[in-house]
Each structure stands twice: as structure tokens, then as C-alpha cells.
Amino acid sequence: MITGTGIVKTFKQRGDVLGGREVKALRGVDFSIPKGGAASFIGESGCGKTTLGRIIAGLETHDEGEIAIDGVPMSSLRPKQRQPHFRKIQMIHQDPYSALNPTRTIHQTLYAPLALRARQTGRSKAWIDERAAEVLSLVGLDPGSVLARYPHQLSGGMRQRVVIARALTVDPEMLVADEAVSMIDVSLRLGILALLKDLRERLGVAVLFITHDVATSRYIGDDGELYVIYRGQVVERGPVDTVIADPVHPYTQSLLSAIPVLHGLEEPGEQPVVPLESLDESKADTGCLFARRCPFRTDRCESELPVLGRTDGVPQEHACFHPERRSVIARPVSAS
Numbered sequence: 571m572i573t574g575t576g577i578v579k580t581f582k583q584r585g586d587v588l589g590g591r592e593v594k595a596l597r598g599v600d601f602s603i604p605k606g607g608a609a610s611f612i613g614e615s616g617c618g619k620t621t622l623g624r625i626i627a628g629l630e631t632h633d634e635g636e637i638a639i640d641g642v643p644m645s646s647l648r649p650k651q652r653q654p655h656f657r658k659i660q661m662i663h664q665d666p667y668s669a670l671n672p673t674r675t676i677h678q679t680l681y682a683p684l685a686l687r688a689r690q691t692g693r694s695k696a697w698i699d700e701r702a703a704e705v706l707s708l709v710g711l712d713p714g715s716v717l718a719r720y721p722h723q724l725s726g727g728m729r730q731r732v733v734i735a736r737a738l739t740v741d742p743e744m745l746v747a748d749e750a751v752s753m754i755d756v757s758l759r760l761g762i763l764a765l766l767k768d769l770r771e772r773l774g775v776a777v778l779f780i781t782h783d784v785a786t787s788r789y790i791g792d793d794g795e796l797y798v799i800y801r802g803q804v805v806e807r808g809p810v811d812t813v814i815a816d817p818v819h820p821y822t823q824s825l826l827s828a829i830p831v832l833h834g835l836e837e838p839g840e841q842p843v844v845p846l847e848s849l850d851e852s853k854a855d856t857g858c859l860f861a862r863r864c865p866f867r868t869d870r871c872e873s874e875l876p877v878l879g880r881t882d883g884v885p886q887e888h889a890c891f892h893p894e895r896r897s898v899i900a901r902p903v904s905a906s
């Protein structure tokens with residue numbers, strides 16, 4: 571089980587004439603992913619989902635808040651002591667081309683982490699070869715035909731499977747799949763998603779999907795949780811099917827409006843419009859972060875920040891003063 575409480579991360583961006591602009595990438599995010607569970611972080615580009623994934627995998631530090639892995643708060647440990655805990659969480663990046671060293675065969679790629687593991691656990695060299703073949707089989711690759719090849723001799727889908735196999739060499743508890751299929755040929759994407767689902771079922775490994783694509787998050791199954799992130803804040807959170815079928819936050823509604831199957835029967839133009847692009851939000855830090863784009867905002871929304879929580883009659887958590895079932899359309903609108 572991995573939990574996060576009040577995770578805050580601010581980046582200072584260089585190059586600004588005024589000496590650096592601050593970007594609030596995460597504004598106090600809570601999450602909880604059970605052993606063998608599934609979760610998806612969705613939101614537009616820049617909302618902070620990759621930063622959160624990297625913090626969870628121990629690849630990025632945070633400014634405030636606490637991450638606990640299997641009940642152990644990471645703040646109680648020195649950086650070196652954290653490593654074995656974070657090793658349980660392996661990140662699968664979107665680009666399987668740059669994730670693999672082009673000068674190493676697949677055997678060499680898998681050998682290094684397995685040799686380390688063999689040393690730590692007193693296992694033999696024969697075990698390394700056996701385990702290399704095993705992890706390749708687990709990801710649906712034929713060890714005999716893949717081990718001697720170099721990454722450029724494999725398709726994008728096969729490379730991503732090798733990346734997943736490499737992650738499995740350390741027996742992880744969770745895989746963090748960051749847009750893991752976005753750079754793979756469309757025809758091969760479903761295979762990779764099916765593989766992640768299968769690994770979850772067969773090995774009990776938890777899967778965290780980071781995506782801007784609602785369809786991907788839907789793939790994790792009805793026991794998964796969906797976190798909808800907007801400008802560093804979780805604005806809606808609940809069982810994936812509940813949030814997709816009945817979103818109550820206007821931001822989630824606008825994200826979902828891009829799925830024709832859910833809104834195919836509605837007449838475009840009769841619905842309130844949510845601008846697709848961010849408006850100038852640099853001054854909009856009081857009140858609801860989404861207020862400037864929200865067709866349903868009231869005075870309260872402009873002055874008070876809604877926090878994630880539950881209200882009567884709404885099964886999922888949300889950060890909205892006016893949670894309601896409604897449909898909207900998302901459309902590019904010029905900022906004025």
C-alpha cells in the first residue's frame with residue numbers, strides 16, 4: 571500500500587526576466603493505492619500528473635507532505651534507506667525508444683538488475699538466465715528469439731514489453747505507467763494495456779496509469795480509482811466507473827465530453843461550453859482554480875477554494891461547490 575498526504579511541489583522556472591516564475595505543480599494532493607490495486611491520474615498536459623508519478627516512484631522530491639510505503643513514512647528515513655522501499659515502485663515511461671540502451675542486447679539489459687539481485691540474495695548465475703527468460707515470458711515475448719537482439723531490432727510494442735520485463739526483475743509491488751502507450755503504434759496499444767492488466771491479475775502488482783486519455787483509465791477495471799487532476803489539485807476522485815458515468819465536477823465533465831459515445835445523443839450548441847485552453851490563470855489563485863473556465867461559477871467560486879470531500883447524494887469525492895450531473899461541451903475559445 572502506498573499513500574500520500576498533502577503532497578506539495580513547486581518548481582521555480584528559470585529564464586524569466588523577473589528572476590524565475592513559480593509553478594505550483596502539486597497543491598496538497600492525497601492519494602492511496604492499495605496492494606495489488608489500480609488507480610489512474612488523468613488531466614490535461616501540465617496538470618502535475620507526471621510530477622506526482624515521479625514523486626511516488628522516488629524520482630522526484632516534494633516540498634511538503636508525506637509518502638508512506640507499506641506503512642513506513644519516507645520522511646523517517648535517510649535517502650539511502652528509502653531506496654529499497656522506492657525500488658518496489660517501478661516507472662514505465664512513455665518512450666520505450668529512449669528507455670533502453672541501444673548498444674545493449676536484451677540479455678545485457680536484463681542481466682544487470684538480475685545480477686545485482688542474485689548477489690543480494692545469494693543466487694547462482696544459472697538463476698539469472700532462468701529469471702531473464704521468465705520475465706520475458708511474463709510480458710509475452712519469446713526469450714529464444716528476443717534475448718540476443720538489440721532494441722532497434724524490435725517494434726515499439728516489443729520494446730515497451732522489454733521495459734516492463736526489466737521492471738519485473740526487481741519484483742515490484744507497483745508499476746507506474748506514465749502515458750505508457752502514447753508513443754506506441756495504435757494497433758499495439760491495447761496489447762500493452764492488456765499486459766498491464768494481466769500482470770496485475772497474475773502477479774498481484776498494483777498499476778498506476780498516468781494519462782490524459784480517459785479511455786485508458788477505463789481499461790483498469792471497475793475496482794480502480796480515478797483521480798482527476800486540475801492545476802495540481804485533485805478535483806474529483808472515486809471508482810473509475812462512477813466518475814466516468816456520473817462526473818459531477820465541470821472539469822471532469824469537459825474532459826469526458828471528448829468521448830463521443832457518452833454524448834453522442836446530445837445536440838452540440840445547447841450545452842454550456844467549457845474552454846479547452848487555459849485562460850490567463852496567473853492571477854486566478856484565489857477561489858476555485860477552475861472558476862475562470864467554468865460556465866457554472868458563482869461569487870463563492872471566485873473567492874473560496876473548494877477542497878476535495880464528499881457531499882450528500884454524491885458517491886465520489888469532489889472539489890466543487892456545485893456538484894451536479896450535467897453535460898457540457900469542451901471547445902477552443904479565444905481568451906479575452
Ligand SMILES: Nc1ncnc2c1ncn2[C@@H]1O[C@H](COP(=O)(O)OP(=O)(O)OP(=O)(O)O)[C@@H](O)[C@H]1O
Nearest residue numbers: 581582583593595614615616617618619620621622
Ligand atoms: N523539472 C521541472 N522544472 C520546472 N518546471 C517543471 C518541471 N517539471 C514539471 N514542471 C512544471 O510543472 C507543471 C506540471 O508538470 P507535469 O509534467 O507534472 O504535468 P503533466 O500533467 O504530467 O503534463 P504532461 O501530460 O504534458 O506530461 C508544468 O507546469 C511543468 O511545466
